[in-house]
Amino acid sequence: MRTLFMSLLVLVFLAAPISSFSEEASLFERIKLANENVSVIKAAFQQSSNLSLFNTPLVTSGELILRKPQSLRWEYTSPNTSGFILNKGGGVQWTSTGENYSIVKTELTPSLRTMANQILLWINIDEETLTKDFSIKITESENPTILLRPKNKDMAAFIKSIAIELPASLLGIKIITITEANDSIITLKFEKAEINPQLPSTIFKTP
Helix, strand or coil, rough: CCCCCCCHHHHHHHHHCCCCCHHHHHHHHHHCCCCCCCCCEEEEEEEEEECCCCCCEEEEEEEEECCCCCCCCEEEEEEEEEEEECCEEEEEEEECCCCCCCCEEEEEHHHHHHHHHHHHHHHCCCCHHHHEEEEEEEECCCCCCCEEECHHHHHHEEEEEEECCCCCEEEECCCCEEEECCCCCCEEEEEEEECCCCCCCCCCCCC
16 A cells, blocks of 8 residues: 655754754744645645665655645556545545546545544644654754654554655645655655645545
Protein backbone atom coordinates (compact mmCIF):
# COMPACT_ATOMS: atom_id res chain seq x y z
CA MET A 1 0.00 0.00 0.00
CA ARG A 2 1.23 3.46 -0.83
CA THR A 3 2.02 5.68 2.14
CA LEU A 4 3.46 9.20 2.64
CA PHE A 5 6.54 11.28 3.54
CA MET A 6 10.16 12.70 4.11
CA SER A 7 13.50 13.29 2.31
CA LEU A 8 17.27 12.99 2.84
CA LEU A 9 17.61 16.68 1.98
CA VAL A 10 15.52 17.66 5.01
CA LEU A 11 17.77 15.61 7.30
CA VAL A 12 20.61 18.07 6.64
CA PHE A 13 18.78 20.66 8.73
CA LEU A 14 18.52 18.49 11.84
CA ALA A 15 21.90 19.53 13.26
CA ALA A 16 20.37 22.84 14.37
CA PRO A 17 19.60 23.17 18.10
CA ILE A 18 16.06 22.48 19.29
CA SER A 19 13.95 25.63 19.21
CA SER A 20 12.28 26.99 22.31
CA PHE A 21 8.48 26.76 22.55
CA SER A 22 8.20 30.52 22.02
CA GLU A 23 10.02 30.22 18.69
CA GLU A 24 7.77 27.32 17.67
CA ALA A 25 4.66 29.31 18.61
CA SER A 26 5.97 32.26 16.62
CA LEU A 27 6.32 30.17 13.47
CA PHE A 28 2.86 28.62 13.90
CA GLU A 29 1.38 32.08 14.32
CA ARG A 30 3.07 33.23 11.12
CA ILE A 31 1.72 30.18 9.29
CA LYS A 32 -1.78 30.91 10.57
CA LEU A 33 -1.57 34.52 9.39
CA ALA A 34 -0.28 33.50 5.96
CA ASN A 35 -3.06 30.93 5.53
CA GLU A 36 -5.97 32.67 7.26
CA ASN A 37 -7.82 33.30 3.97
CA VAL A 38 -7.00 29.88 2.49
CA SER A 39 -9.94 27.48 2.36
CA VAL A 40 -8.88 25.23 -0.55
CA ILE A 41 -5.46 24.06 -1.75
CA LYS A 42 -4.94 22.12 -4.97
CA ALA A 43 -1.46 20.93 -5.94
CA ALA A 44 0.36 18.43 -8.11
CA PHE A 45 2.87 16.18 -6.38
CA GLN A 46 5.66 13.77 -7.16
CA GLN A 47 6.33 10.99 -4.68
CA SER A 48 9.70 9.26 -4.56
CA SER A 49 9.85 6.16 -2.36
CA ASN A 50 13.30 4.93 -1.34
CA LEU A 51 12.25 1.60 0.11
CA SER A 52 14.67 -0.40 2.24
CA LEU A 53 14.12 -3.56 0.15
CA PHE A 54 14.86 -1.95 -3.24
CA ASN A 55 17.85 -0.17 -4.77
CA THR A 56 15.87 1.99 -7.20
CA PRO A 57 13.37 4.62 -5.99
CA LEU A 58 9.72 4.12 -6.92
CA VAL A 59 8.40 7.35 -8.48
CA THR A 60 4.70 8.17 -8.74
CA SER A 61 2.78 11.38 -9.32
CA GLY A 62 -0.68 12.74 -8.77
CA GLU A 63 -2.83 15.50 -7.34
CA LEU A 64 -3.85 16.58 -3.85
CA ILE A 65 -6.96 18.65 -3.09
CA LEU A 66 -7.76 19.88 0.43
CA ARG A 67 -10.74 21.87 1.62
CA LYS A 68 -10.96 23.09 5.20
CA PRO A 69 -11.95 21.84 7.66
CA GLN A 70 -12.13 18.12 6.77
CA SER A 71 -12.27 17.25 3.07
CA LEU A 72 -9.33 15.65 1.30
CA ARG A 73 -8.81 14.01 -2.10
CA TRP A 74 -5.51 12.24 -2.77
CA GLU A 75 -5.15 10.76 -6.27
CA TYR A 76 -2.29 8.99 -8.02
CA THR A 77 -2.39 9.49 -11.80
CA SER A 78 0.93 7.92 -12.90
CA PRO A 79 2.05 5.21 -13.49
CA ASN A 80 -1.30 3.80 -12.29
CA THR A 81 -4.52 5.37 -11.09
CA SER A 82 -5.70 5.04 -7.50
CA GLY A 83 -6.63 7.28 -4.62
CA PHE A 84 -8.84 8.04 -1.66
CA ILE A 85 -11.30 10.62 -0.41
CA LEU A 86 -12.02 11.62 3.18
CA ASN A 87 -14.94 13.88 4.09
CA LYS A 88 -17.67 14.32 6.71
CA GLY A 89 -19.55 11.31 5.43
CA GLY A 90 -16.59 8.95 5.83
CA GLY A 91 -14.03 7.75 3.34
CA VAL A 92 -13.59 5.72 0.18
CA GLN A 93 -10.55 4.47 -1.69
CA TRP A 94 -10.27 3.17 -5.24
CA THR A 95 -7.96 1.53 -7.77
CA SER A 96 -8.25 1.23 -11.54
CA THR A 97 -8.16 -2.17 -13.22
CA GLY A 98 -6.23 -1.79 -16.45
CA GLU A 99 -6.92 -0.16 -19.78
CA ASN A 100 -10.71 -0.13 -19.46
CA TYR A 101 -10.35 1.94 -16.28
CA SER A 102 -13.07 0.20 -14.37
CA ILE A 103 -12.98 1.33 -10.74
CA VAL A 104 -12.95 -0.84 -7.65
CA LYS A 105 -14.11 1.09 -4.56
CA THR A 106 -13.76 0.02 -0.94
CA GLU A 107 -14.11 1.66 2.47
CA LEU A 108 -11.11 3.67 3.58
CA THR A 109 -8.64 1.49 5.52
CA PRO A 110 -7.67 2.49 9.10
CA SER A 111 -4.09 3.31 8.02
CA LEU A 112 -5.20 5.61 5.20
CA ARG A 113 -7.76 7.24 7.49
CA THR A 114 -5.01 7.95 10.05
CA MET A 115 -2.75 9.42 7.38
CA ALA A 116 -5.55 11.59 5.97
CA ASN A 117 -6.49 12.86 9.42
CA GLN A 118 -2.86 13.90 10.06
CA ILE A 119 -2.83 15.86 6.80
CA LEU A 120 -6.04 17.62 7.80
CA LEU A 121 -4.61 18.46 11.23
CA TRP A 122 -1.75 20.17 9.46
CA ILE A 123 -3.84 22.07 6.92
CA ASN A 124 -6.05 23.34 9.76
CA ILE A 125 -2.90 24.31 11.69
CA ASP A 126 -4.11 22.48 14.77
CA GLU A 127 -1.03 23.16 16.87
CA GLU A 128 -2.55 21.85 20.11
CA THR A 129 -3.34 18.41 18.68
CA LEU A 130 -0.05 18.21 16.80
CA THR A 131 1.80 18.95 20.05
CA LYS A 132 -0.09 16.15 21.80
CA ASP A 133 0.70 13.62 19.08
CA PHE A 134 4.25 14.66 18.15
CA SER A 135 7.43 16.13 19.57
CA ILE A 136 8.21 19.15 17.40
CA LYS A 137 11.54 20.58 16.30
CA ILE A 138 11.80 23.66 14.10
CA THR A 139 14.65 24.80 11.87
CA GLU A 140 14.28 28.44 10.85
CA SER A 141 15.60 29.31 7.39
CA GLU A 142 14.32 30.84 4.16
CA ASN A 143 12.20 27.68 3.87
CA PRO A 144 11.39 26.70 7.50
CA THR A 145 11.36 23.00 8.33
CA ILE A 146 9.19 21.37 10.98
CA LEU A 147 10.25 17.92 12.18
CA LEU A 148 7.58 15.78 13.83
CA ARG A 149 8.39 12.63 15.80
CA PRO A 150 5.44 10.49 16.97
CA LYS A 151 4.83 10.23 20.70
CA ASN A 152 2.30 7.43 20.24
CA LYS A 153 4.01 4.01 20.28
CA ASP A 154 1.59 2.54 17.74
CA MET A 155 2.35 5.30 15.24
CA ALA A 156 6.07 5.18 16.01
CA ALA A 157 6.03 1.48 15.09
CA PHE A 158 5.69 2.44 11.42
CA ILE A 159 6.69 6.13 11.22
CA LYS A 160 9.98 7.39 12.65
CA SER A 161 9.59 11.03 11.64
CA ILE A 162 7.74 13.45 9.36
CA ALA A 163 9.61 16.51 8.08
CA ILE A 164 7.64 19.38 6.56
CA GLU A 165 9.51 22.00 4.53
CA LEU A 166 7.51 25.16 3.94
CA PRO A 167 7.81 27.65 1.08
CA ALA A 168 9.13 31.12 1.93
CA SER A 169 5.57 32.47 1.67
CA LEU A 170 4.39 29.88 4.28
CA LEU A 171 1.41 29.17 1.98
CA GLY A 172 0.79 25.44 1.78
CA ILE A 173 3.67 22.92 1.85
CA LYS A 174 6.78 22.54 -0.32
CA ILE A 175 8.19 19.12 0.63
CA ILE A 176 7.06 16.39 2.99
CA THR A 177 9.54 13.66 3.90
CA ILE A 178 8.50 10.58 5.84
CA THR A 179 11.08 8.31 7.38
CA GLU A 180 9.47 5.00 8.23
CA ALA A 181 10.48 2.77 11.12
CA ASN A 182 12.36 0.45 8.73
CA ASP A 183 14.31 3.50 7.40
CA SER A 184 12.44 3.62 4.10
CA ILE A 185 12.19 7.26 3.02
CA ILE A 186 9.24 8.70 1.12
CA THR A 187 9.54 12.20 -0.31
CA LEU A 188 6.63 14.26 -1.60
CA LYS A 189 7.37 17.39 -3.62
CA PHE A 190 4.45 19.73 -4.28
CA GLU A 191 4.18 22.16 -7.19
CA LYS A 192 1.66 24.10 -9.29
CA ALA A 193 -0.25 24.99 -6.14
CA GLU A 194 -3.59 26.76 -6.57
CA ILE A 195 -5.14 28.65 -3.66
CA ASN A 196 -8.94 28.71 -3.36
CA PRO A 197 -9.71 27.37 -6.86
CA GLN A 198 -13.29 26.60 -7.92
CA LEU A 199 -14.00 22.89 -7.49
CA PRO A 200 -16.65 20.57 -8.97
CA SER A 201 -19.40 19.81 -6.45
CA THR A 202 -18.63 16.06 -6.61
CA ILE A 203 -14.85 16.32 -6.11
CA PHE A 204 -14.99 14.90 -2.55
CA LYS A 205 -17.73 12.36 -3.33
CA THR A 206 -16.67 10.28 -6.35
CA PRO A 207 -13.41 9.03 -7.92
